[in-house]
Amino acid sequence: xxxxxxxxxxxxxxxxxxxxxxxxxxxxxxxxxxxxxxxxxxxxxxxxxxxxxxxxxxxxxxxxxxxxxxxxxxxxxxxxxxxxxxxxxx
Numbered sequence: 123x124x125x126x127x128x129x130x131x132x133x134x135x136x137x138x139x140x141x142x143x144x145x146x147x148x149x150x151x152x153x154x155x156x157x158x159x160x161x162x163x164x165x166x167x168x169x170x171x172x173x174x175x176x177x178x179x180x181x182x183x184x185x186x187x188x189x190x191x192x193x194x195x196x197x198x199x200x201x202x203x204x205x206x207x208x209x210x211x212x
Contacts, residue, residue, distance in 0.1 A: 170185060171177040174192050177185050 167182055167185065170189060171180065174185065174189050177188055180188060
C-alpha cells in the first residue's frame with residue numbers, strides 16, 4: 123500500500139490513458155523502458171534497410187529474408203573471389 127504514485131509519460135506519450143490517472147513507479151519505469159527498446163529496434167531496422175540493397179521501404183519480415191539472401195550472396199561472391207585469387211595467385 124505505501125507505494126508512491128505519479129503520472130507516467132515518456133517521449134510525449136502518456137501511458138496511464140490520461141494525465142490524471144496515476145501509476146505505480148515500477149509500471150512507469152517499465153513503460154519507459156519498453157518505449158526506449160522499441161525506438162532502438164526501429165533505429166536498427168532503418169540502418170539495416172540502408173545496408174541491404176532494395177531494403178528501403180520493406181516491412182521487417184521481408185527485410186530479414188532479403189538480408190539472409192544478401193548474406194548468402196556475399197558469402198558466395200567471397201568464395202568466387204578467393205578461388206580467382208588462388209587461380210591467378212594474387
